[in-house]
Amino acid sequence: MNDALRRDLAALVVPQWGRLVETGDRYEPYRLIDPDGAAVEPVTVYFQELLAAGIAPSTVRSYGMDLLRWWRFLQAVDVLWDRATRREARDFSCWIQEAVKPRKIKAQGPGPRAVRGAGAANPVTGKPSTGSGYAPATVVHSETVLRRFYDVHRDAGTGPLLNPFPLDLSRRSGRAHAHHNPMDGWRPERVGRYRPSLPRRIPRSIPEAWFNKLFAALPSNRDRALVAFWISSGVRVSELIGMRQRDVDPGQQLISVVRKGSRAVQQVPASADAFVWLRLYQQEVQGQIARGRTQPVWWTRRDPIRPLTYHGAHRMFERVNASLGADWTLHDLRHSAAARMVRDPMLTLSDVQWVLGHAHLSATEVYLTPHKDEVVAGVLAHHARQARESIQPAPPPPAPGYDPASLDVLFGRSS
Known part of the structure; x- marks a missing residue:
């Protein structure tokens, strides 16, 4: 060159x-x-x-x-x-x-702030x-x-x-997905020449113990209601923030959201706890926010009170994370909701696909990958069982006159 x-x-x-x-x-x-x-x-x-x-x-x-x-x-x-x-x-x-990457300088709160290098x-x-x-x-x-x-x-x-x-x-030639096998996953067919490869990412969910700590650290009923809806319904951040007061149906435990991709209105079930926290929040702000079927559900907590935005919700969650020293994101709540539903044997994978609003089942299959902590705990339990079995003493021989084969059948030791 x-x-x-x-x-x-x-x-x-x-x-x-x-x-x-x-x-x-x-x-x-x-x-x-x-x-x-x-x-x-x-x-x-x-x-x-x-x-x-x-x-x-x-x-x-x-x-x-x-x-x-x-x-x-x-x-x-x-x-x-x-x-x-x-x-x-x-x-x-x-x-x-x-x-x-240029970054805005943010005011540092009280206490030391951990500095991590790339990859830490x-x-x-x-x-x-x-x-x-x-x-x-x-x-x-x-x-x-x-x-x-x-x-x-x-x-x-x-x-x-x-x-x-x-x-x-x-x-550069041919129609995208021209010979796609419907049994296979969907892969990008229009790859740019100057497009670097991305490592395959496994959705990261929040462990139950840490989620309980995070939920306890939320400062208001509004924030508890938001997180309860995200963790139980699996809707995206923007879908929940964009809800109107007409979109809440407590009697049926349903909320209506506008899906990000298709822009279709879909009813999604949520937990009873989420509606309880929402009702407590509505009681707190009664008379302070505009009422009406087309008015937003979520509002800021500080004056002047105005509709809550996508970035306002992210800042709320960042402050809670900082109090725990964590760096989870709001989208991790969607991953956590999906992981919970996938682990329920009474729900099919297509049920979870419908709730999450995925166009293809392959997008939902990624949640079948077990969490690292679950795998580590399972393997350690396996090693503990192996150790107990290796030191377990052999059963004593039967008394004279007893047939060992008959005793194996009686006590369920036969294959």
Whole structure:
């Protein structure tokens, strides 16, 4: 390769150019703006394409963060977005895998804060730290978003004729899943050339003992109701936060949620305890929040009282985790609910699939993988049984006149 075409990515300084802002407009919930406050028009057009396809605003925000990183990289290498080539895409893919992720400085509370390096496991949950860089899932997500962004502009004639983020050479022809065996799992068929491999992740659930400690540390009836619904129904964070007062049916122990993928309204059963905590919360805020079938169920606890947001719920759970020294996430509650249901012999796997809202049964099968703690405890119990059997004395010989074979049948010792 010509050395003149190589960039020194180690010395590359990527500026904090522009930002993604929330507008409050349902027809344009997010906007990518440059340092002068002007909207980045190619990204605005792409956001409109996403919204027209029924993509949720939270997904638009996620895509916007990927595009913001790409635009900042283009500023650093001094290349216009519609002049980007596969060289820029390749360099960006290399850079994001090694770059230090910019973080907001948060006020540190009282007491010492543990600092973990990359790969160091949390002493409570066992989760490894991602360190100072971008998570592998973020790198993969960025490649997918940018490839689709350039596909849209290529089809509209407003972007480069060749997508800077191409498909892998072995996946560029043929229809996706053309020869899929319905008995096999679903695998990605459209793999990008600059898409790194992701390790297979096993869903991590919260052990029962630690969940009880976590639930006891929740400071309010609102938070207890939220966690009780998440752990018993298995719905996603955004699905529960988006509930309206008309979506609660205590008599049938059902809640109605809008599914993230299909946007279909589905009734999901929840535990009786969750409805009890909800009723206690409703009694506390009676007269303080707006009432009505279309009003939100969940509200902030501090003035000014306003509807609870996705990020507000995450911050609540982060504070509870910090008090225990743990780093579980709200999505781990969904994993925990699925693991509990899968372990119940009276529930079929298709029942759990329906409750979780999975499109394919293979997505639910991952919860059949046993938890590490369960496997360790089971194997240790096996070793203990083997030790007891090895030291157990042999039965004494029968008294004269008794047939040993008849005694084996009598006492159930025969095979």
